[in-house]
Amino acid sequence: xxxxxxxxEMRNITKEFPGVKALNNVNFKVKRGEIHCLVGxxxxxxxxxxxxxxxxxxxxxYTGDVIFNGEVQKFTSVRDxxxxxxxxxxxxxxxxxxxxxxxxxxxxxxxxxxxxIDWNETILxxxxxxxxxxxxxNPAVKIKDLGVGKQQLVEIAKALSxxxxxxxxxxxxxxxxxxxxxxxxxxxxELKAQGxxxxxxxxxxxxxxxxxxxxxxxxxxxxxxxxxxxxxxxTENVIIKNMVGREIDNIYPKRNFKPSNETVFELKNWSAxxxxxxxxxxxxxxxxxxxxxxxGIAGLMGAGRTExxxxxxxxxxxxxxxxxxxxxxxxxxxxxxxxAIRAGIAYVTEDRKGNGLILIDDIKQNITLANLKSISKNGxxxxxxxxxxxxxxxxxxNIKAPGIEQKVGNLSGGNQQKVSLGKWLFARPxxxxxxxxxRGIDVGAKYEIYTIMNELxxxxxxxxxxxxxxxxxxxxxxxxxxxxxxxxxxxxSIEEATQERIMELATN
Amino acid sequence: MKFVKESRTLIKQNIRDYGxxxxxxxxxxxxxxxxxxxxxxxxxxSNLINQTGYIAVLAVGMTLVIVIxxxxxxxxxxxxFLGAIAAIMLTKMGLSVIITIPVILLLGILxxxxxxxxxxxxxxxxxxxxxxGMLVFRGxxxxxxxxTGTIIINDEFFNAIGNGFIPDIADxxxxxxxxxxxxxxxxxxxVWSQIRTRANKKKYNFEVTSLGMFILKISFVSVLIACxxxxxxxxxxxSWTVVVVLIVVAxxxxxxxKTVLGRHIYAVGGNPEAAKLSGINVKxxxxxxxxxxxxxxxxxxxxxxxxxxxxTTTAGTxxxxxxxxxxxxxxxSAAGGVGKVTGSIIGALVxxxxxxxxxxxxxxISYQYIIRGAVLAAAVxxxxxxxxxxx
Numbered sequence: 001x002x003x004x005x006x007x008x009e010m011r012n013i014t015k016e017f018p019g020v021k022a023l024n025n026v027n028f029k030v031k032r033g034e035i036h037c038l039v040g041x042x043x044x045x046x047x048x049x050x051x052x053x054x055x056x057x058x059x060x061x062y063t064g065d066v067i068f069n070g071e072v073q074k075f076t077s078v079r080d081x082x083x084x085x086x087x088x089x090x091x092x093x094x095x096x097x098x099x100x101x102x103x104x105x106x107x108x109x110x111x112x113x114x115x116x117i118d119w120n121e122t123i124l125x126x127x128x129x130x131x132x133x134x135x136x137x138n139p140a141v142k143i144k145d146l147g148v149g150k151q152q153l154v155e156i157a158k159a160l161s162x163x164x165x166x167x168x169x170x171x172x173x174x175x176x177x178x179x180x181x182x183x184x185x186x187x188x189x190e191l192k193a194q195g196x197x198x199x200x201x202x203x204x205x206x207x208x209x210x211x212x213x214x215x216x217x218x219x220x221x222x223x224x225x226x227x228x229x230x231x232x233x234x235t236e237n238v239i240i241k242n243m244v245g246r247e248i249d250n251i252y253p254k255r256n257f258k259p260s261n262e263t264v265f266e267l268k269n270w271s272a273x274x275x276x277x278x279x280x281x282x283x284x285x286x287x288x289x290x291x292x293x294x295x296g297i298a299g300l301m302g303a304g305r306t307e308x309x310x311x312x313x314x315x316x317x318x319x320x321x322x323x324x325x326x327x328x329x330x331x332x333x334x335x336x337x338x339x340a341i342r343a344g345i346a347y348v349t350e351d352r353k354g355n356g357l358i359l360i361d362d363i364k365q366n367i368t369l370a371n372l373k374s375i376s377k378n379g380x381x382x383x384x385x386x387x388x389x390x391x392x393x394x395x396x397x398n399i400k401a402p403g404i405e406q407k408v409g410n411l412s413g414g415n416q417q418k419v420s421l422g423k424w425l426f427a428r429p430x431x432x433x434x435x436x437x438x439r440g441i442d443v444g445a446k447y448e449i450y451t452i453m454n455e456l457x458x459x460x461x462x463x464x465x466x467x468x469x470x471x472x473x474x475x476x477x478x479x480x481x482x483x484x485x486x487x488x489x490x491x492x493s494i495e496e497a498t499q500e501r502i503m504e505l506a507t508n
Numbered sequence: 509m510k511f512v513k514e515s516r517t518l519i520k521q522n523i524r525d526y527g528x529x530x531x532x533x534x535x536x537x538x539x540x541x542x543x544x545x546x547x548x549x550x551x552x553x554s555n556l557i558n559q560t561g562y563i564a565v566l567a568v569g570m571t572l573v574i575v576i577x578x579x580x581x582x583x584x585x586x587x588x589f590l591g592a593i594a595a596i597m598l599t600k601m602g603l604s605v606i607i608t609i610p611v612i613l614l615l616g617i618l619x620x621x622x623x624x625x626x627x628x629x630x631x632x633x634x635x636x637x638x639x640x641g642m643l644v645f646r647g648x649x650x651x652x653x654x655x656t657g658t659i660i661i662n663d664e665f666f667n668a669i670g671n672g673f674i675p676d677i678a679d680x681x682x683x684x685x686x687x688x689x690x691x692x693x694x695x696x697x698x699v700w701s702q703i704r705t706r707a708n709k710k711k712y713n714f715e716v717t718s719l720g721m722f723i724l725k726i727s728f729v730s731v732l733i734a735c736x737x738x739x740x741x742x743x744x745x746x747s748w749t750v751v752v753v754l755i756v757v758a759x760x761x762x763x764x765x766k767t768v769l770g771r772h773i774y775a776v777g778g779n780p781e782a783a784k785l786s787g788i789n790v791k792x793x794x795x796x797x798x799x800x801x802x803x804x805x806x807x808x809x810x811x812x813x814x815x816x817x818x819x820t821t822t823a824g825t826x827x828x829x830x831x832x833x834x835x836x837x838x839x840x841s842a843a844g845g846v847g848k849v850t851g852s853i854i855g856a857l858v859x860x861x862x863x864x865x866x867x868x869x870x871x872x873i874s875y876q877y878i879i880r881g882a883v884l885a886a887a888v889x890x891x892x893x894x895x896x897x898x899x
Contacts, residue, residue: 315785338787347785355781360845361774369775370786372768379767384712423786 007032007197013064022048024221037208038201040218046201054088055081087159088168093151097144102126105158129157149180168199174302185211203300205236205507217242244499252475255454259293264462265431270323272311281307282486292457296477297466298502304486305466309433313347314340346429348420350436356420359409364390366408366419370427393422414445435466470499484508523894528854539865547865550742560860561749562811566831567852568760569804572797575777577844578634581828582641583805588824589649591809595659595819605666616806617799624795659819670815673744684745691737695730702726760849778845837887
């Protein structure tokens with residue numbers, strides 16, 4: 001084999017999904033033996049690129065060439081890329097909790113003696129791998145008894161056991177505390193000394209700066225730049241500029257309307273402790289929302305934004321909550337989403353397919369679900385009234401479907417989102433929480449949803465908009481809170497907010 | 509041409525429902541031919557329906573249990589056990605039917621709430637929880653019948669529930685007049701309600717099916733009711749079992765299609781997370797559905813005990829599987845959120861028709877099981893296939 005300078009070269013990679021170009025002519029080069037960091041906003045295309053590389057999207061589903069070790073590769077499955085020496089470790093670890101460390105390390109490529117598994121050899125080798133990742137645990141303990149940090153090391157040990165040449169880590173430190181993060185970064189440097197190349201996707205710029213030899217920035221499915229540590233190009237400023245350097249265009253409809261001074265919603269010292277994770281996921285959150293205001297909650301994925309929304313909405317039975325939730329001057333405690341709905345809160349979830357809509361039901365049933373009471377008498381639904389209501393929302397939200405009897409599962413993302421919105425508008429809330437309101441929908445539908453939002457605040461509703469798209473946050477909000485690691489790291493008026501300023505607070 | 513197009517879209521939209529009716533029709537037709545008309549005779553149909561009663565009520569409850577993504581395996585022996593308790597109350601304790609039946613139904617609800625507690629509150633998988641219940645109530649049934657063995661019931665009023673027919677108002681030869689009158693009333697009621705619904709929809713300016721299609725539909729259903737009425741009137745008329753089943757089906761059909769509770773049940777089945785975030789109390793719904801299931805199991809026990817005029821040590825064996833099979837043949841989806849109460853009744857009738865028809869033909873019991881198994885598999889395959897195509 002010829003030793004080429006670049007262990008990996010991805011040339012002109014383009015990957016399309018229905019309606020969106022996730023990757024547009026991306027070029028990506030990784031030198032042998034370096035730590036290469038891949039950064040970019042949510043949705044920039046980082047994960048898609050890594051899925052192309054690891055064979056999740058098989059050859060033929062994308063255009064362009066993947067050249068690994070000097071050869072053009074045509075992976076059709078993850079197994080192919082593993083064979084070539086590429087291992088990817090996702091944020092959600094792929095370990096079996098009920099199995100032991102050594103079983104997990106060799107899962108899928110068991111060491112055999114004849115037809116049976118050679119357990120002695122397995123345990124022996126697992127011990128070796130654990131030594132390489134500096135993890136001092138008994139290989140016979142179960143994965144579920146290890147903390148997240150140690151589990152991550154087991155994943156790396158698993159990769160090493162497959163004789164990995166290129167290790168990819170997708171936000172490896174997102175779920176780790178500081179000690180574990182530091183540990184992991186140290187280990188990456190040691191592996192580098194052993195000749196293993198790593199690609200790390202990360203949102204934490206401080207870490208990136210600490211360990212990267214090269215940084216590639218992706219934005220909107222395109223390679224923006226490649227920065228070299230030796231040339232001193234890697235600084236926080238430069239990275240942030242390149243990550244966000246997009247012009248805010250006029251896809252945000254103007255709103256000639258100022259919110260009132262009346263505070264309708266307030267959180268005071270709001271904290272949530274998750275006994276499952278054993279840590280506080282929300283810490284001392286203080287925020288307020290005025291009548292007719294759109295408050296943006298910015299922050300990166302995993303910063304605690306969705307947990308915040310769920311805790312407000314009474315869907316956080318598993319958390320221990322502290323602090324006060326105040327609606328129009330009155331303290332409230334929500335034990336169940338129903339309590340929150342009654343108090344005038346609505347929550348359009350981030351995952352409309354997973355927990356927002358009932359995909360096997362039609363538009364009409366979905367729209368009325370959260371407020372069936374208003375169209376029933378003695379528990380009997382007036383189904384004609386229901387059809388009328390559904391048709392009204394279909395028209396006013398411009399839901400494109402042959403009819404309200406259409407199953408929601410058959411609609412496009414944008415129209416599904418409008419159904420979601422319709423459902424919560426029908427619940428007639430005072431405070432509407434929108435979690436990633438425009439994720440995965442096209443520009444046209446986005447504009448429509450923004451227009452609806454403007455109309456709603458004009459009518460006196462208040463909106464809390466959680467979004468990881470900075471232009472959206474800047475384009476729509478009256479005021480912005482930035483969340484990072486469960487804390488509010490800054491409150492910005494729209495006048496002082498810039499993409500750079502938000503990104504700085506979010507990566508804090 | 510418009511009519512053809514309309515009927516085509518109607519069939520496409522409702523292929524699963526129509527398929528089931530067609531299957532039932534074909535099965536009945538086949539047996540009628542192979543048994544020289546014996547199958548369709550008033551006496552046989554009357555018997556067939558009466559024998560299905562205790563499974564039919566279970567299938568109704570089971571439909572909702574499966575819709576919310578659970579299962580209840582305990583219903584068979586709950587029915588057997590409560591049937592035995594009913595027998596003991598009537599014989600040894602000398603209580604009247606008027607007291608016995610409500611008490612038994614209440615006991616059923618209590619058992620169901622215990623199941624609901626295990627499943628909703630303690631979050632034990634319903635398969636395991638109800639398997640445990642199945643064993644417990646099998647033991648309980650043996651316990652209460654141990655000393656006496658089979659308990660014979662002499663209460664005429666009670667035995668009539670499973671064997672008796674509604675009285676006639678006048679003697680007009682071989683035809684049961686009251687049944688005919690009720691059948692006619694049913695048709696009138698059906699036509700009236702359909703016309704009213706249509707008028708109501710028009711008032712809201714909604715699209716309705718064309719007049720031709722509307723008339724075709726009501727004539728078809730009316731003729732169907734007329735046929736069944738005529739066949740039943742030719743024997744002893746409507747049995748009390750049929751009356752009970754009809755009331756249960758009507759009630760559950762109404763609840764599942766017209767009420768907030770019904771909508772909540774189907775929402776929980778369709779997507780429990782989304783249901784919860786829509787303010788629906790998923791646990792409460794689970795309690796209600798399991799409570800109703802065991803209440804119907806109690807009713808099933810009453811019907812069965814009454815039909816046998818006695819409580820036996822093995823009553824209830826495999827009822828749960830017959831009910832589950834009926835529900836699946838009737839179009840319930842194991843993935844949750846899909847399935848009609850009326851469908852499950854048709855499913856129960858399909859299975860009962862197969863048994864009855866094959867018995868008349870003298871098919872061996874071994875083949876009967878194989879064929880019924882094949883029909884169950886075919887129904888589910890058809891279900892999966894039509895659902896895929898619709899995507």
